Amino acid sequence: MNIEVLLFGRLAELLGSERLHLEAVADTDAVCSQLEGLCPALKQLNYQIAVNHMIIHDNQWLTDGMTVALMPPFSGG
Amino acid sequence: MNIKGEARYQRQMLLKDFGRTGQEKLFQAKVLVIGAGGLGCPVLQYLAAAGIGTLGIVDHDVVELSNLHRQILYSVANVGSLKVNCAAERLREFNPDITILTYPVQLNNQNALSILSEFDIVIDGSDNFPTRYMINDACVLLNKPLVYGALSETEGQVSVFNVADESGIKVNYRDVFPAAPQPGEVLNCSEAGVLGVLPGIIGMMQANEAIKLISGTGETLYNQLMIYNLYTSQTYKIKLSPGDPNLTDLPSDIPSFMKMDYNWFCGIRTLNRELKEMGPDEFHQVLQEDSFTIIDVREPGELPAASGFEYISLPLSELKREIPLIKGDKVILFCHSGIRSIVAGELLLEAYPEKEFYSLKGGILRMKS
Numbered sequence: 014m015n016i017e018v019l020l021f022g023r024l025a026e027l028l029g030s031e032r033l034h035l036e037a038v039a040d041t042d043a044v045c046s047q048l049e050g051l052c053p054a055l056k057q058l059n060y061q062i063a064v065n066h067m068i069i070h071d072n073q074w075l076t077d078g079m080t081v082a083l084m085p086p087f088s089g090g
Numbered sequence: 091m092n093i094k095g096e097a098r099y100q101r102q103m104l105l106k107d108f109g110r111t112g113q114e115k116l117f118q119a120k121v122l123v124i125g126a127g128g129l130g131c132p133v134l135q136y137l138a139a140a141g142i143g144t145l146g147i148v149d150h151d152v153v154e155l156s157n158l159h160r161q162i163l164y165s166v167a168n169v170g171s172l173k174v175n176c177a178a179e180r181l182r183e184f185n186p187d188i189t190i191l192t193y194p195v196q197l198n199n200q201n202a203l204s205i206l207s208e209f210d211i212v213i214d215g216s217d218n219f220p221t222r223y224m225i226n227d228a229c230v231l232l233n234k235p236l237v238y239g240a241l242s243e244t245e246g247q248v249s250v251f252n253v254a255d256e257s258g259i260k261v262n263y264r265d266v267f268p269a270a271p272q273p274g275e276v277l278n279c280s281e282a283g284v285l286g287v288l289p290g291i292i293g294m295m296q297a298n299e300a301i302k303l304i305s306g307t308g309e310t311l312y313n314q315l316m317i318y319n320l321y322t323s324q325t326y327k328i329k330l331s332p333g334d335p336n337l338t339d340l341p342s343d344i345p346s347f348m349k350m351d352y353n354w355f356c357g358i359r360t361l362n363r364e365l366k367e368m369g370p371d372e373f374h375q376v377l378q379e380d381s382f383t384i385i386d387v388r389e390p391g392e393l394p395a396a397s398g399f400e401y402i403s404l405p406l407s408e409l410k411r412e413i414p415l416i417k418g419d420k421v422i423l424f425c426h427s428g429i430r431s432i433v434a435g436e437l438l439l440e441a442y443p444e445k446e447f448y449s450l451k452g453g454i455l456r457m458k459s
Contacts, residue, residue: 019326021245021317021326022242022243022245022276023242023276023277031319031322054407057272057275057410058271058275059267059269059270059271059275061266061267063328063329066326066327066328066329067328067329067331068265068266068315068328068329068330068331070331070333070334082326082328084247084315084317084328085242085271085276086219086240086266086267086271086276087240087241087242087245087246087247087276088217088218088219088222088240088242088271088276088278089128089217089240089241089242089243089277089278089282089284089289090125090127090128090129090130090214090215090216090217090239090240090241090278090289
């Protein structure tokens, strides 16, 4: 199983990359906990998740080849 | 219908699906632009050029020299003057056939509804979360389309909220970001920096969304969030959907909107009785006393560097992990703009309730100017 993870804004900065590949992640909660393992600071941050370009509001099951995007809110103007 | 100064718009009226009808719609439209900064300047300039009949501008700030690399409506001579006045003057010179209305006020939930209700479309070019949530809620309550744009260093977000799709589904900012970030979690342009072209690009995308919405041409970004990356020139679009209506903090009616504390919602707490704010003048006075410990809570390498007094560097990120030993009974904390020093002050107060903590109001930014 291969899940592509796209990171935006500060999340990309914290994880040192805009794109990661994860294996063995059954759902979006597992993606978040794996990323939090790589970078504990993530636990303190607010972000929204999209799966295959669709926003999700609850944990979602993942299948091979899906793309998970993590987007923080921006305030600047 | 007579369009004042019609010849000016000839090139866009030539576009088949826009035509004279599209131009008439723009001329009849009333658009409110909140914030005349990095996003607001290109939005205003292009909407004035396109012939939006009435443009409102809300901003309570004055022009600063550090604005000029991205806020292209202003000149060096404008430094120190109210942005709304400078912007209106410039836009009237540029297009005398449209009406410009100015609101030199800080938009809040007490004045927002009366200002917003005068307009058909609202454009968010603000620079902080409490204002963004407040504008969103006001637009939901007044049922106004909201063209959203926001920046972070090298990325921008654009969307159109409160516009229903074919099945009547519409989303708002709270469907995308239901929980507000805490102070210091997301840095704004004055803290993290921004290349001048980024607000230019995102602001022009917002102007484009407004023109499409009004003229009925093309497809707007309703129920979608677009993210643009300045460094890779890539855009990424996400389809939005409403969140659980039982879980939203959206005020249900106007009285609850008026009572809402947007600063509190965004984690900006009124100062503790013990944590005081100190202005730059008082700061310069107490420097002579030599009885204060001064702490920079910015991250390593942040500019401008402090000079002319002794201080300790204790980045907020480290303070959040571990509170170190702090010497002295009276401590002044400073950061870039005076927000993170409040967060640091509250952390330190918990650890050292016997000490006096002060947060430098406006940060090093205010002190330098």
